[in-house]
């Protein structure tokens with residue numbers, strides 16, 4: 001039996017996180033083909049294996065047999081070919097946006113009518129993908145970010161209006177070990193790219209700068225790295241766990257005339273808010289341009 005029917009399903013809300021109900025879905029006999037397991041497709045593979053897909057049921061198809069074999073070895077999955085799509089419960093598309101026109105139509109002749117197609121590519125739409133797939137109904141777009149590979153990602157889930165509950169449930173179950181899954185309409189996808197898809201790179205840049213300055217101040221690089229990473233992680237977890245507004249949490253570290261007040265004033269003089277807003281806006285704008293808007 002396809003586990004397609006046995007996965008959990010529920011109503012979409014405006015924004016929700018995966019729940020233990022998703023994690024409990026039995027995916028051990030679900031078959032998945034990932035077409036394009038690079039950075040993002042690879043992160044998906046790691047999350048899907050953590051969600052319970054069996055390595056022998058997770059096939060990887062890259063641009064060549066050699067590349068599929070190498071990726072499968074690195075990710076503890078199984079190399080495959082497009083012929084594996086014939087029996088797949090789910091097909092995940094992880095190729096670059098400019099490769100979609102060439103790759104997606106080649107799936108059509110292999111796809112089972114009830115198979116879920118989950119596409120993680122930016123710069124496309126459900127309508128464009130539906131057309132490339134010849135009207136396949138069981139289609140879901142997902143906009144993840146790379147922290148998915150360590151179970152701390154953010155993924156926007158965008159089901160086609162025609163997708164059945166079983167497909168949407170299977171998409172959720174596949175992502176149940178990936179971090180936060182949010183339901184937001186497709187037209188919010190560009191904003192999501194600025195806030196989540198591209199945002200890890202903004203945070204990595206900030207972390208890199210903080211480590212370099214800690215080293216300049218005399219802390220050895222390995223300790224500087226550990227200290228900065230824990231500070232960034234600890235600050236995020238503190239806000240998550242207390243639910244405090246960041247301005248309130250910041251004011252609690254700022255004594256009058258103290259070190260933190262001096263540091264925050266320097267950040268504001270450096271234009272940190274404008275720089276971050278500019279980065280998010282630039283990423284969102286680029287995404288709009290790429291999808292032809």
Ligand SMILES: NC(=O)c1ccc[n+]([C@@H]2O[C@H](COP(=O)([O-])OP(=O)(O)OC[C@H]3O[C@@H](n4cnc5c(N)ncnc54)[C@H](OP(=O)(O)O)[C@@H]3O)[C@@H](O)[C@H]2O)c1
Pocket residue numbers: 035036037038039040041042061062063064067068094095096097099103120121122123143144145146197198
């Ligand atoms: N990176 C991110 O943070 C991020 C975030 C959100 C969404 N995305 C989306 O994720 C997608 C992939 O991005 P990426 O950064 O992961 O790219 P990537 O690392 O270059 O991966 C692309 C993968 O596609 C494979 N591929 C290329 N041509 C193929 C073909 N004809 N048949 C099968 N596989 C083929 C490549 O295999 P070879 O190595 O053999 O060429 C490679 O494994 C993009 O559409 C992007 O918009 C990425």
